[in-house]
Amino acid sequence: MTRILVTGATGTVGATVVQALQARGADVRAFVRDPAAAAAKLGDVDLAPGDFDDPASLRRALAGVGRVYLSAADGPRKVAHETAVIDAAAGAGVELIVKLSSMHADPASALPAFRWHGEVEAHLRRSDVPAVLLRPAFFMTNLLMVAGGVAHTGLLHAPTAGRRIAMIDIRDVAEVAAAVLLAEGHAGRTYDLTGPSAITFADVAAALAGATGHPVRSVDLTEEQARPRFEGAGLPDWLATHLAGVFGVIRAGGFEHATGEVLRITGRPARDITGFAHDFAAAFAPPAVPAGTARTGSAAGQQRPERSEVDVEVLG
Numbered sequence: 202m203t204r205i206l207v208t209g210a211t212g213t214v215g216a217t218v219v220q221a222l223q224a225r226g227a228d229v230r231a232f233v234r235d236p237a238a239a240a241a242k243l244g245d246v247d248l249a250p251g252d253f254d255d256p257a258s259l260r261r262a263l264a265g266v267g268r269v270y271l272s273a274a275d276g277p278r279k280v281a282h283e284t285a286v287i288d289a290a291a292g293a294g295v296e297l298i299v300k301l302s303s304m305h306a307d308p309a310s311a312l313p314a315f316r317w318h319g320e321v322e323a324h325l326r327r328s329d330v331p332a333v334l335l336r337p338a339f340f341m342t343n344l345l346m347v348a349g350g351v352a353h354t355g356l357l358h359a360p361t362a363g364r365r366i367a368m369i370d371i372r373d374v375a376e377v378a379a380a381v382l383l384a385e386g387h388a389g390r391t392y393d394l395t396g397p398s399a400i401t402f403a404d405v406a407a408a409l410a411g412a413t414g415h416p417v418r419s420v421d422l423t424e425e426q427a428r429p430r431f432e433g434a435g436l437p438d439w440l441a442t443h444l445a446g447v448f449g450v451i452r453a454g455g456f457e458h459a460t461g462e463v464l465r466i467t468g469r470p471a472r473d474i475t476g477f478a479h480d481f482a483a484a485f486a487p488p489a490v491p492a493g494t495a496r497t498g499s500a501a502g503q504q505r506p507e508r509s510e511v512d513v514e515v516l517g
């Protein structure tokens with residue numbers, strides 16, 4: 202059986218890829234910085250300790266490996282980290298790399314993460330290693346960044362100009378990655394991955410209301426109203442720039458096309474927002490209020506506990 206090395210294995214998507222591969226009985230090795238933390242998160246899996254900045258650790262991890270899932274954290278070191286894996290994999294004779302990229306990946310992009318993905322894709326094309334590029338749309342899990350705000354106010358702010366987004370559940374990204382890593386015939390392909398249909402933030406609010414049993418209202422912000430919220434959220438500059446830019450792409454309709462690739466590749470329909478809202482309802486539901494505690498009304502008309510903390514409302 203071909204051994205598969207999963208990099209970024211403790212990441213949000215990476216850990217789900219490990220699970221999806223294990224569920225299919227694959228021979229999985231996880232490349233991790235902190236084996237104790239990784240074991241606690243991933244359970245019983247072969248761990249290869251190392252760091253993208255340590256080429257010898259990459260060479261050790263790749264011994265006996267046939268295929269690689271490639272994903273490092275976004276940030277200024279991303280290109281160096283992912284190209285180090287590609288170069289080590291080429292040296293080790295790896296037969297396939299499946300790279301987690303992004304829709305709109307482009308080395309000329311003004312959006313940092315899209316640019317970094319584009320640069321890594323270009324490096325991968327120049328290497329001798331057969332590869333598959335997975336380019337997902339906006340993740341549904343991004344909504345968790347504003348879950349605290351929704352829970353406390355019943356309001357979902359975002360500068361989308363009412364445009365639709367074919368947002369995807371990361372569990373489907375992981376299912377596609379696992380399917381591609383375990384099958385033949387995908388090398389050289391690029392897959393744009395989306396949810397089953399394009400939806401508005403009003404649709405998201407309706408799904409969250411249905412799942413939590415509490416009113417949730419979507420409030421569209423202008424670009425000018427949203428900018429200080431991104432800049433004031435305490436994020437690294439590149440991330441604030443990237444997130445603000447992503448909403449610019451959304452307002453330009455850049456995420457409105459649903460592709461159907463999840464169904465074609467996995468044989469199962471992509472998860473929709475209703476299922477996501479159901480599975481993550483607890484994060485968006487108002488916190489329980491101890492008896493006798495004062496309540497304040499929200500703009501949505503729902504009685505909610507007074508806000509006790511400042512949430513990072515990245516999306517608005």
Ligand SMILES: NC(=O)c1ccc[n+]([C@@H]2O[C@H](COP(=O)([O-])OP(=O)(O)OC[C@H]3O[C@@H](n4cnc5c(N)ncnc54)[C@H](OP(=O)(O)O)[C@@H]3O)[C@@H](O)[C@H]2O)c1
Pocket residue numbers: 208209210211212213214215216232233234235251252253254272273274275282301302303304314336337338339340343
């Ligand atoms: N959000 C979206 O809407 C969206 C859409 C499309 C594509 N994407 C892409 O999805 C990707 C995110 O994937 P993810 O959620 O799985 O990533 P993640 O949660 O950010 O995880 C990053 C992983 O990289 C590991 N790592 C960081 N530095 C390392 C180092 N020096 N050596 C070894 N490992 C290191 C981390 O390990 P530790 O646990 O040790 O930190 C972690 O396992 C990004 O590339 C993003 O651009 C996102």
